[in-house]
Amino acid sequence: MKKTYTILVVLVIISNLSITYAQDIEEIAQAPIMATNGGISLSQIAYFSPDTNNNQEPYSWYLSGNLNTSLFGVVSLPFSFAYTNNQATANLSQPFNRFSLSPSYKWVTTHIGYSSMSFSPYTLAGHEFFGGGLELTPNKSLKFAAMYGRLQKAANGDTLGSDPSYRRMGGGFKIEYLNKYVDASFNVFKAKEDAGSLHFDENDTAFLKPVDNLCGSVAVNFKPIESLSVSFEYALSVLNEDISRSDSSDRRFRDNFLESTGDQSLHNAYKASVSQSSKIGKIGATYERVSPNYRTLGAYYFHNDFENITANFSTSIKKWLTLAVDAGYQKDNLEEQKTNRSSRFIYSVNASSALTKRLSLAASLSNLQTYVHIKDIYSQVTQTNEYENLDTLSYTQLNLTESVNVNYLLQSTKEKRQNINASFTYQEASEKQEDDQSFTGNTIYNTTVSYLFTLIPQRFTASATVNYNRNIMPEMTLNVMSYNLSLQKAFFEKFKAAFIGTYSNSNNQEEIIADIINLRLTCGYTLKKRHNFNLSGAMVNNKGLQGTSTQYSVNLSYSYMFNFLVDRENKKYKFKGNF
Numbered sequence: 001m002k003k004t005y006t007i008l009v010v011l012v013i014i015s016n017l018s019i020t021y022a023q024d025i026e027e028i029a030q031a032p033i034m035a036t037n038g039g040i041s042l043s044q045i046a047y048f049s050p051d052t053n054n055n056q057e058p059y060s061w062y063l064s065g066n067l068n069t070s071l072f073g074v075v076s077l078p079f080s081f082a083y084t085n086n087q088a089t090a091n092l093s094q095p096f097n098r099f100s101l102s103p104s105y106k107w108v109t110t111h112i113g114y115s116s117m118s119f120s121p122y123t124l125a126g127h128e129f130f131g132g133g134l135e136l137t138p139n140k141s142l143k144f145a146a147m148y149g150r151l152q153k154a155a156n157g158d159t160l161g162s163d164p165s166y167r168r169m170g171g172g173f174k175i176e177y178l179n180k181y182v183d184a185s186f187n188v189f190k191a192k193e194d195a196g197s198l199h200f201d202e203n204d205t206a207f208l209k210p211v212d213n214l215c216g217s218v219a220v221n222f223k224p225i226e227s228l229s230v231s232f233e234y235a236l237s238v239l240n241e242d243i244s245r246s247d248s249s250d251r252r253f254r255d256n257f258l259e260s261t262g263d264q265s266l267h268n269a270y271k272a273s274v275s276q277s278s279k280i281g282k283i284g285a286t287y288e289r290v291s292p293n294y295r296t297l298g299a300y301y302f303h304n305d306f307e308n309i310t311a312n313f314s315t316s317i318k319k320w321l322t323l324a325v326d327a328g329y330q331k332d333n334l335e336e337q338k339t340n341r342s343s344r345f346i347y348s349v350n351a352s353s354a355l356t357k358r359l360s361l362a363a364s365l366s367n368l369q370t371y372v373h374i375k376d377i378y379s380q381v382t383q384t385n386e387y388e389n390l391d392t393l394s395y396t397q398l399n400l401t402e403s404v405n406v407n408y409l410l411q412s413t414k415e416k417r418q419n420i421n422a423s424f425t426y427q428e429a430s431e432k433q434e435d436d437q438s439f440t441g442n443t444i445y446n447t448t449v450s451y452l453f454t455l456i457p458q459r460f461t462a463s464a465t466v467n468y469n470r471n472i473m474p475e476m477t478l479n480v481m482s483y484n485l486s487l488q489k490a491f492f493e494k495f496k497a498a499f500i501g502t503y504s505n506s507n508n509q510e511e512i513i514a515d516i517i518n519l520r521l522t523c524g525y526t527l528k529k530r531h532n533f534n535l536s537g538a539m540v541n542n543k544g545l546q547g548t549s550t551q552y553s554v555n556l557s558y559s560y561m562f563n564f565l566v567d568r569e570n571k572k573y574k575f576k577g578n579f
Helices: 002-030 253-257 377-382
Strands: 034-048 059-071 075-084 097-101 108-118 125-136 142-152 168-178 182-193 212-225 228-240 264-278 281-290 306-317 321-332 340-354 359-374 394-412 416-433 436-455 460-472 477-492 495-507 512-527 531-544 547-569 572-578
Touching: 108 142, 125 168
Parallel strands: none
Antiparallel strands: 034 059, 034 547, 059 075, 075 097, 097 108, 108 125, 125 142, 142 168, 168 182, 182 212, 212 228, 228 264, 264 281, 281 306, 306 321, 321 340, 340 359, 359 394, 394 416, 416 436, 436 460, 460 477, 477 495, 495 512, 512 531, 531 547, 547 572
């Protein structure tokens, strides 16, 4: 019986492998030998202004393209690039250029050139790098990802305000396991700045210090039943804020992996959440804590030293009313390292309803309240009466936002469509001192009314919008009134044109601050569904307190799309293409 069972198991395994292999061979046999599609585009921008103080480039061009090639339906080779002569913002000695290549074969994908990957919000979070990456998905339960490359170029600071930066290299990997009840992942990311990529004066004590960083996280998402989900993630980050003092001679292995000489510190972060779905809606809660000074070189921006507690609820009542409520509390200065301590409470309510087939309504309310306590120890110990230092103790920031949006369909037929939309927003941003209950700050009113008219057979659309914004500040009141007109027409299937005109007036009830006229005309033509030509011209005239300025620009762009494949018919190779 044991021998029979063993033989059956082996036969089942072999049969499964044979079926899979046969399916792969069949797919390869039926797929084209090569299938390619892509495109290329070129934009040229001419700019002119009679103002002598304008420093914008008079001529710029941008060239970009992409190419996607598939071999036998199993190997994918995507490629993209971009090139420009615009040096006004890049501030480079040569034009900016970049490329990206991501070939794949079955469950193997590689990244070459400029790419971005994400492991975790606390480690590698979408940071772009120049190098290589690998993603493996051998089955639905197992995933593996790895990368290594340059995260940042070395750059010296300049007089225009650009900060210096060291050359930064980084790499890491992530392993993920998924099934019906549990998703678990583990990732490690390492980044280090090259201390020799920049040189400073030895007497300069304020020079930028190179950083070394090692971080990792473990995440688990548990789903005991279909309607319940519980997740948890814990992350650690080791930072060395100054590796310039490290001695490269006689260095041990651990020092190569993470510099031990310098300013080294350990920080952590964790996040837990739970959500439950039911017939009445979905309810959930989240707790997140990030320790002070937690940082990762794998993210562009990172917020630390805070503790968050949030809750949310959403429901839909017979597809007539949709309601979502969110509330949360946040505080910082977790380890009493700062002289200031702040806390905030936020809640938001969003509701939308289709009252009739023609009338729909949406409303929202949100409130953000932040409390800040300034621990000025010297002022507190030297205070002689309760009326001293009233402006240095505590204050509360209040931000209240209310909005209403109404949309009404006036007409809807096969020939015409008309609708009107109106929205109103009120926002209050104020401060309250601990011993002063009066509110000071900004109050903003914004009202928008728009009308849309469409002639469907003639393919003509017109819209008009009026917007009024009033900003009441302690020192002044600013009023902005703007009018917008948009006309779009398709004269025939391949040629379209549009005109957009905007007039805006800003004043502070005493004088005009700015009078702006913006006119733009665009047209586009499509040739054989592959060639697209677009031409646009714009004029901006600004009359303000600093005088009058006028700017003109013309943009001519061309884009081309293509695809072709090499197929097998009657044992012969056949080329098919659309150019």
